[in-house]
Amino acid sequence: MEKQLKVSAIKDGTVLDHIPANQLFRVIDILGLNNSCNQITFGTNLESKLLGKKAIIKISDKYFEDADINRIALIAPQAKINIIHDFEVVEKRVISIPAKIKGIAKCMNPACITNHQPVETLFYTKTEGENFKLKCHYCEKVTEKTNLKIISNS
Amino acid sequence: MPKHLISIHDFSKEEILKTLQKAAEFEENYRQPLFTDKVIATIFFEPSTRTRLSFETASNRLGARVIGFSDSDNTSVKKGETLKDTIKMVSNYADLIIMRHPLEGSARYASEISDVPVINAGDGSNQHPTQTLLDLYSILKTQGTLENLNISVVGDLKYGRTVHSLIYAMSHFNPTFNFISPEELRLTDEYRDFMYDNNIKFTENQLLKENIENADIVYMTRVQRERFTDALEYEKVKNCYSLDISMLANCKENMKILHPLPRVNEIAQNVDNSKHAYYFEQAENGVYARMAIISNLLTAQ
Numbered sequence: 160m161e162k163q164l165k166v167s168a169i170k171d172g173t174v175l176d177h178i179p180a181n182q183l184f185r186v187i188d189i190l191g192l193n194n195s196c197n198q199i200t201f202g203t204n205l206e207s208k209l210l211g212k213k214a215i216i217k218i219s220d221k222y223f224e225d226a227d228i229n230r231i232a233l234i235a236p237q238a239k240i241n242i243i244h245d246f247e248v249v250e251k252r253v254i255s256i257p258a259k260i261k262g263i264a265k266c267m268n269p270a271c272i273t274n275h276q277p278v279e280t281l282f283y284t285k286t287e288g289e290n291f292k293l294k295c296h297y298c299e300k301v302t303e304k305t306n307l308k309i310i311s312n313s
Numbered sequence: 314m315p316k317h318l319i320s321i322h323d324f325s326k327e328e329i330l331k332t333l334q335k336a337a338e339f340e341e342n343y344r345q346p347l348f349t350d351k352v353i354a355t356i357f358f359e360p361s362t363r364t365r366l367s368f369e370t371a372s373n374r375l376g377a378r379v380i381g382f383s384d385s386d387n388t389s390v391k392k393g394e395t396l397k398d399t400i401k402m403v404s405n406y407a408d409l410i411i412m413r414h415p416l417e418g419s420a421r422y423a424s425e426i427s428d429v430p431v432i433n434a435g436d437g438s439n440q441h442p443t444q445t446l447l448d449l450y451s452i453l454k455t456q457g458t459l460e461n462l463n464i465s466v467v468g469d470l471k472y473g474r475t476v477h478s479l480i481y482a483m484s485h486f487n488p489t490f491n492f493i494s495p496e497e498l499r500l501t502d503e504y505r506d507f508m509y510d511n512n513i514k515f516t517e518n519q520l521l522k523e524n525i526e527n528a529d530i531v532y533m534t535r536v537q538r539e540r541f542t543d544a545l546e547y548e549k550v551k552n553c554y555s556l557d558i559s560m561l562a563n564c565k566e567n568m569k570i571l572h573p574l575p576r577v578n579e580i581a582q583n584v585d586n587s588k589h590a591y592y593f594e595q596a597e598n599g600v601y602a603r604m605a606i607i608s609n610l611l612t613a614q
Binding site for chain 1: 320322395396416418419421422436438440
């Protein structure tokens, strides 16, 4: 039987694979893809041995800076990034949690200045194995992974 | 880039000691009008007695002119002006900004906007670094050293920012802490973990009377009614954390009682005349510590 891709191949661009299915739209949001003019195809709730249900995004003619791609580390740490040229994978990139995170996350401290005035959030990450904590640059309070809220770009 | 004073975490051990040394020099001779050409802004978005007055005293002793407000009610903040705009404007007027603001992290944010140095005079329950430095100065002055001291900390250990900053600042000097508080106001894990990680010796107790005999310093804080979820619980414990002259019979000769003030009933009036009472001198020390800080920042410019 002929093997068929659920989301059709792209000639040139970036493929983001192994995104947890329930994080697909957040990833789209964080990477600002909802404002992109590139051709984008995506699929979600696809079967995955690793994640159970996964999502995949293929973006034609778009290549990300490491700093941009690492922005999704908070919600899709296991995502795989493949760079495609002429239908071939020419490069695989891994995601790592950046030492600093600007924007994206919300500080969980209700009395923090970032929750009251137009101040972009900034956190220092502290990784402990699979887990991570975010320490607010402003109020110095720690936001745990379980309390993480993502700020929407739209 | 100007340097600022935002958080005690920005201070190394050497910087702390250097600042305290400078404070001692100002105490020796406080008539030093070094900055007669400078304007200092004290902007207080939240009321304060000691902090504002001692900052303004320190500024005046240094010869600087002081502008500012002590309440945001009569300012454009009421009209919806953002902190960013207020700071931008004030930093065009003054050579140094001293700010108190109810929101946590506001001082760090202000320092990123301002073109002139910013001193944090309290950002909500986060940081109040000049209080910490004057606490350390008081400890150094009364004990002759900061090293290897026994420090009993009493009262609200959960919310008291002076307590939290004291733990961080003293961690450079091998202290032994004895924390005394009602169960509901115990130190949070964050600070306990910090002490484990840094090999700082500490014990935790609920009884005040039995736990001050070994102390070199007894650091009192206010137990506030509004911190209790259960009003009955407050009534039960409120008097257990009041220091009375009768409790001081067996304490060490060199022991001094500190309190960031205002005091309500956690230290009985009959303690005031004891040789162990040091809280009013501590408040006076605030002027010298703040002169040191202001002069450091204005000189660095």
